[in-house]
Amino acid sequence: MFPQAVFAPIGQVSGPVITQAMPRGEDAFLFDLEALLSNTLSHMDYSFADYLREFLDERKCYLLSRNSFNDACSRLPSSVLRRFAGVFASCGTELWVDQQLVDCHDHAFSDDLYEFVVNVVRKSAFYERTPPLIDQGAACLRICLAGVRASAAERRKYELWEKKAQELPEIVREFQFRFPKYAIYQDTATSLLILPDSFSLVSIRKQIETHQKPARLISYLHVNTAKGFAKPLCDALPRTDVLSKIAGPSDVSQLLSYEVRRMSGRDPLIRLPENAREEA
Incomplete structure (x- = not known):
């Protein structure tokens, strides 16, 4: 099991909070579909979709959905969905790339x-x-x-x-x-x-690493997802990774606005002591 991750509180950016030297590589981002929608039955807001699309063009990003891939297709504009490097659908048991199923964990329920x-x-x-x-x-x-x-x-x-x-x-x-x-x-x-129990969501980080060796995995998960089926992943994230538990699109917008500034070099990284912890 990996060491405990660093958590960033809502309202503060997750990206710059680190406890040790940054590993080399490019950050990868994991977005929870539920965190991108105003409610579980809604579709993505068009203005937010435009903002997110610009960010997806700049970074390697993945989508996590508790529902099927078809459900994700129905809730996100196709122009947003196709910009994700991969979609972990059905609680991460399926990996879709370019609308093709490339990995699947099968199980026969009794x-x-x-x-x-x-x-x-x-x-x-x-x-x-x-x-x-x-x-x-x-x-x-x-x-x-x-x-x-x-x-x-x-x-x-x-x-x-x-x-x-x-x-x-x-x-x-x-x-x-x-x-x-x-x-x-x-x-x-x-x-x-x-x-x-034959499936663990921890495996999706390993799957991301087969496509890209990220410096960090920065995850934006809805609070319900983080305390539900994604809890094993949250508990296993390495120290350098960052997890933000958020309530919806407005929180995502706030966090991404900092990431954009950080990517442009306008905001410095904040280094914390090795034993520091911030809880969302």
Whole structure:
């Protein structure tokens, strides 16, 4: 396991905060799709897309999405998506380059696990229960109890009910007891995400290094992603890498504005003592 990463607080740039001599090479950037959208059902804002596109032209950047590659295609302008050096879709279990699937971690979920999912849906106490959304990737399984065609208002209704009922944490505890060889996360306020322990998101840094030996991996992850399925990656990042846990596009814009100034040499690097730590 790698040493702990340095965290930069929201509102301050992640890029210049370092604790040791900068390794040689070009920084690589990892963007969480959820952090680029105002909400999980929306599309990218056009003005923000223009700003991000300019940055993607200057640096080697990768996209991480909890959903499928097709979902990313539907939410981002094609002019933005094709500028990413790679897209880690379906929670990082798939790597897409130039709209081609180049790497995939496959997993066959057991019948017992599917039966558990069916029982979870059947026993849900939500008063407006509808057929759930069950989205399966190559090695991930997502269950949205708000419903397969739930609107934003319907998802919000389930979210408000869930805050009082606390049904999802109970499902997580039962699942962890019955299926110890899987990881389960409360993916959003209305959904659960299941991944096999045969897959680790830590592998995506190694995949990036096969295409480029970065000086650092600078990651902009939504707070939900960082504490959910991306937590193993966050815990394993080397000391020289930088992780910013952010809430949305406005935070990304603020951080990238500093990166642009730093790239142009207008802002100096800030060197911290070796034992310094900043928590987001």
